[in-house]
Amino acid sequence: MRCCRxxxxxxxxxxxTVLLGGFLAATLARYAPGFGSDERLLDTRLSHRSAEAIRQxxxxxxxxxxxxSQAFRKxxxxxxxxxxxxxRPVRALLAERGVVTLxxxxxxxxxxxxxxxxxxxxxxxVDSSALDVTSLVGSGALLCLPAGxxxxxxxxxxxxxxxxxxxxVFPKTYRYLRNLTRFAAGMPHILMARAQGTSAARILLYHxxxxxxxxxxxxxxxxxGLAIGAAIPVEALSGTPGMGQLAxxxxxxxxxPVLLAVSVSVIACTVLANSSADLLAVGRSxxx
Amino acid sequence: MKPVRVAALAVASLIALLSVVGSMLPQxxxxxxxxxxxxxxxxxxxxxxxxxxxRDRLARLLHGTRLSLTLAPAAAALSMMLAFLFxxxxxxxxxVGERTAKVLIDLMLSxxxxxxxxxxxxxxxxxxxxxxxxxxxxxxxxxLGWGVPARIMLARARALRQAEFVLSARAAGxxxxxxxxxxxxxxxxxVVAAQFWIAVPVFILAExxxxxxxxxxxxxxxxxxxxxxxxESFLSARGDFCCFAALFVLLLFVGSxxxxxxxxxxx
Numbered sequence: 001m002r003c004c005r006x007x008x009x010x011x012x013x014x015x016x017t018v019l020l021g022g023f024l025a026a027t028l029a030r031y032a033p034g035f036g037s038d039e040r041l042l043d044t045r046l047s048h049r050s051a052e053a054i055r056q057x058x059x060x061x062x063x064x065x066x067x068x069s070q071a072f073r074k075x076x077x078x079x080x081x082x083x084x085x086x087x088r089p090v091r092a093l094l095a096e097r098g099v100v101t102l103x104x105x106x107x108x109x110x111x112x113x114x115x116x117x118x119x120x121x122x123x124x125x126v127d128s129s130a131l132d133v134t135s136l137v138g139s140g141a142l143l144c145l146p147a148g149x150x151x152x153x154x155x156x157x158x159x160x161x162x163x164x165x166x167x168x169v170f171p172k173t174y175r176y177l178r179n180l181t182r183f184a185a186g187m188p189h190i191l192m193a194r195a196q197g198t199s200a201a202r203i204l205l206y207h208x209x210x211x212x213x214x215x216x217x218x219x220x221x222x223x224x225g226l227a228i229g230a231a232i233p234v235e236a237l238s239g240t241p242g243m244g245q246l247a248x249x250x251x252x253x254x255x256x257p258v259l260l261a262v263s264v265s266v267i268a269c270t271v272l273a274n275s276s277a278d279l280l281a282v283g284r285s286x287x288x
Numbered sequence: 289m290k291p292v293r294v295a296a297l298a299v300a301s302l303i304a305l306l307s308v309v310g311s312m313l314p315q316x317x318x319x320x321x322x323x324x325x326x327x328x329x330x331x332x333x334x335x336x337x338x339x340x341x342x343r344d345r346l347a348r349l350l351h352g353t354r355l356s357l358t359l360a361p362a363a364a365a366l367s368m369m370l371a372f373l374f375x376x377x378x379x380x381x382x383x384v385g386e387r388t389a390k391v392l393i394d395l396m397l398s399x400x401x402x403x404x405x406x407x408x409x410x411x412x413x414x415x416x417x418x419x420x421x422x423x424x425x426x427x428x429x430x431x432l433g434w435g436v437p438a439r440i441m442l443a444r445a446r447a448l449r450q451a452e453f454v455l456s457a458r459a460a461g462x463x464x465x466x467x468x469x470x471x472x473x474x475x476x477x478x479v480v481a482a483q484f485w486i487a488v489p490v491f492i493l494a495e496x497x498x499x500x501x502x503x504x505x506x507x508x509x510x511x512x513x514x515x516x517x518x519x520e521s522f523l524s525a526r527g528d529f530c531c532f533a534a535l536f537v538l539l540l541f542v543g544s545x546x547x548x549x550x551x552x553x554x555x
Contacts, residue, residue, distance in 0.1 A: 013391070013395075014398075016395070017395050017399070020395055025407060028408060141539065141543060143546065144493075144538065144539050144542040144543045144546065145493075145535075145538075145539065146493045146496040146497045146513070146516070146538075147402075147497055148496065148500030148501065148516070149496065149500065149519070149535055149538075152500070152516070152519050152520065153519070156519065225398075225400050228400050228403070229401065229402040229403055230402070232402060232403060232406055232501070233402075233501055236501055237500065247403065247406060248406065248501055250410070251406050251407065251409070251410030251501075251503060252410070252503070254410065259407055259410065263403065263404075263407050266400055266403050267398075267400070270399070270400050271398050274398055
């Protein structure tokens with residue numbers, strides 16, 4: 001029973017976060033300038049009855065309580081209405097764009113992690129301070145660039161968008177991994193192993209990795225959130241038709257149904273990734 | 289302080305000083321258009337050339353840097369105040385307040401913040417004056433960026449609450465207000481200062497992302513972020529590398545600040 005407590009707490013917190021995120025997005029949409037105004041009313045071809053029906057629809061949404069209850073019920077049914085700018089059901093848009101973003105995030109994340117782990121392994125095995133400083137300066141320089149600028153530079157260099165995402169995630173992942181391994185390397189049992197002449201590779205694989213496994217899983221969860229956040233400028237500036245571009249277009253066009261749907265989906269994905277990583281880390285630590 | 293950090297501090301200070309002094313000079317007017325020189329390369333009249341509207345790039349860079357370097361610390365200060373309110377105070381008080389604050393901070397940290405910024409900015413008026421758009425952008429950064437500092441302040445305040453000198457002060461009958469202002473506050477100050485300096489480059493980069501997406505500081509007022517949009521014209525400007533001037537300054541300033549901040553963070 002006791003082992004289920006962290007699981008239940010994590011699920012409750014994740015659900016609460018998604019609901020709160022949805023509520024926040026709905027509140028922002030409700031009180032945004034231009035809420036309730038419908039450009040369809042400017043269409044002179046509409047009959048009086050059609051215009052009246054549109055006004056009534058807007059008036060219903062004008063009531064704050066009924067707006068929230070409607071928004072909440074629709075959210076539970078995963079019915080996000082129709083996009084005002086693209087004139088298509090939001091659910092269909094999410095399904096189409098979600099796949100593109102998923103591929104982009106997966107490619108970017110795997111590239112970033114492979115690069116970070118490879119660099120970490122190299123600096124660990126070579127044990128050269130020059131290489132360590134170079135890797136730190138390089139990753140530090142990448143940290144000083146906004147995701148949008150990285151994306152723009154890669155567009156100019158005619159490189160794929162996932163590389164931009166990888167370049168945003170890589171420096172944070174690498175630096176955190178490096179700090180973790182350096183910290184673990186100073187632990188007494190690892191110092192003892194080194195004193196006994198154990199090889200660097202063996203120390204890393206059999207002593208350091210098991211020690212920092214929990215933190216690695218947490219970092220994996222955090223990097224998903226990081227990649228999802230960076231996907232917005234990357235997709236918008238590289239012209240990739242994913243969720244990030246959809247969110248950006250909706251933001252510029254004040255497409256409130258799309259903004260609400262995208263925010264709930266993105267928050268749900270981020271929370272799911274973080275919670276899964278946390279639970280895995282808890283499970284591992286209990287197993288140990 | 290190590291020489292590399294002294295050098296970084298000197299670079300950051302020099303950029304700040306140049307932007308403040310340079311932008312005050314009358315010849316560096318960021319909105320003046322030279323109708324004879326659109327998208328021109330470097331010349332004695334325009335050291336970094338002109339943009340597509342014939343405006344002097346150097347003038348815009350000086351003003352943009354000054355704006356970002358003035359408003360990012362202001363946003364960081366707002367963020368620190370919120371972090372103190374939602375992190376340090378509950379951490380010091382303990383009990384239900386601390387638990388509630390922890391949940392609130394966890395919730396805040398679970399939300400992807402660039403996405404939140406985009407949503408919030410999109411739902412605020414887009415047709416505001418350029419100065420108001422700059423204020424809105426940085427206020428929003430301050431309002432949304434308090435999660436991480438709040439968590440750190442909460443942990444520090446909790447540790448201080450349980451510290452021996454605080455326990456003895458409480459046993460001596462000192463009031464909570466005095467305890468906070470005389471004993472806990474000064475001990476929290478280094479953490480607040482470190483978090484403040486960490487937040488400044490983060491906010492500069494976040495503004496740059498928003499401006500690149502057209503949701504930050506609006507034209508004609510320049511900011512470091514809005515000047516990055518000019519990189520798009522690199523190919524059409526026949527390879528004029530002055531398009532990257534804003535990126536270079538951003539890299540130099542944020543990089544220097546991070547080197548300096550690392551020292552403060554560690555100490």
